[in-house]
Amino acid sequence: MTKIPKKLAAKKRRSANEPAKSVASKSKNSAPKQTKKQTKKTLDPSATRFVRDLLIRGEAAKPTQSGDLPPGVTHRIVEDDEEGLPTVERERFSLY
Secondary structure, three states: OOOOOHHHHOOOOOOOOOOOOOHHHHOOOOOOOOOHHHHHHOOOHHHHHHHHHHHHHOOEEOOOOOOOOOOOOOEEEEEEOOOOOEEEEEOOOOOO
């Protein structure tokens, strides 16, 4: 029989319903959480590139008068910000 070290034997096992402990919460140098307003104003370069690529490919558009999106459009343009970059929401998956 294998001997279990006392250090491991004393640990309480978590049940399947308990969430695992987050490693980020233990870190002292973790960045503060950003609110929606903060993230909306300062988009990271990859998010900016993603939205621009959606526009170039024609996958983002404003809804028509009836509220429907044109064929092939996967993202709805909700609003434009000060820089001219739109805020988009995922509406549907592309149909290939």
